[in-house]
């Protein structure tokens with residue numbers, strides 16, 4: 001399985017915040033995303049770019065690292081993407097992706113695999129073509145809610161079609177799919193519910209914005225002990241073709257699913 005598909009938690013932090021960068025080095029997130037876009041004030045854009053490159057050069061204790069560039073062509077995007085090339089980042093994150101061409105530009109300027117954020121209606125409709133040029137897709141649920149005109153605080157029912165389209169597009173191209181952020185900073189129950197929902201939609205992991213959200217993402221997107229034990233039993237029992245196992249029919253695709261559970265558990 002592609003290593004990126006084993007990531008459960010993607011921690012965003014503003015590259016303009018040295019304290020958060022330092023803190024992230026000791027946090028159990030699977031992928032660190034140093035943000036140059038919406039989390040960074042306009043006057044801090046250039047110093048944040050320098051800080052992101054340096055932070056990625058120093059690394060995060062072996063964790064995967066990405067830098068999210070600004071989206072606007074000709075205004076930060078080019079300089080950000082070229083800076084990522086010289087950094088030690090594993091990926092470049094392209095926000096507000098709407099065309100395969102923009103993804104190719106990000107890849108060519110940064111010389112890094114792209115994680116494209118789908119966060120507009122146009123992005124959702126082009127997700128399949130976009131995914132073909134990426135290592136994975138990330139749902140940008142705040143921007144998407146705004147772009148779709150959804151009422152603030154109205155839950156995610158208006159996003160369901162878009163979220164499932166993102167997972168479908170990623171799977172059709174064989175790349176990773178990550179759910180968006182949960183904005184409630186002190187709402188553990190809400191975070192847990194959204195993790196369960198995202199997992200049920202088929203996402204590989206979830207974007208998080210605060211240290212206190214990482215454990216929930218890791219727990220809900222990592223297989224439970226019961227799932228691991230069930231996968232072990234299924235693989236041991238399967239002999240090929242349709243057969244009865246623990247009161248259910250299983251076939252070869254269930255063995256593939258069980259192996260994926262064990263691969264994620266090993267990670």
Ligand SMILES: CC(C)(COP(=O)(O)OP(=O)(O)OC[C@H]1O[C@@H](n2cnc3c(N)ncnc32)[C@H](O)[C@@H]1OP(=O)(O)O)[C@@H](O)C(=O)NCCC(=O)NCCSC(=O)C[C@H](O)C(=O)O
Nearest residue numbers: 012013014019020023024035039140141142143209210211
């Ligand atoms: C949201 C925050 C601004 C909240 O900040 P604050 O209230 O100051 O946090 P705390 O005091 O509770 O922080 C406690 C300690 O944890 C550290 N911290 C906080 N957040 C992070 C983080 N993301 N990574 C690493 N460390 C973090 C603090 O430094 C404190 O440490 P200590 O000093 O030791 O006590 C803040 O959490 C934050 O900035 N979060 C990230 C925001 C961000 O990156 N946003 C951009 C990506 S999300 C997005 O854009 C969505 C998408 O595009 C869409 O459209 O949906």
Ligand SMILES: [Mg+2]
Nearest residue numbers: 119140142143
């Ligand atoms: Mg966004």
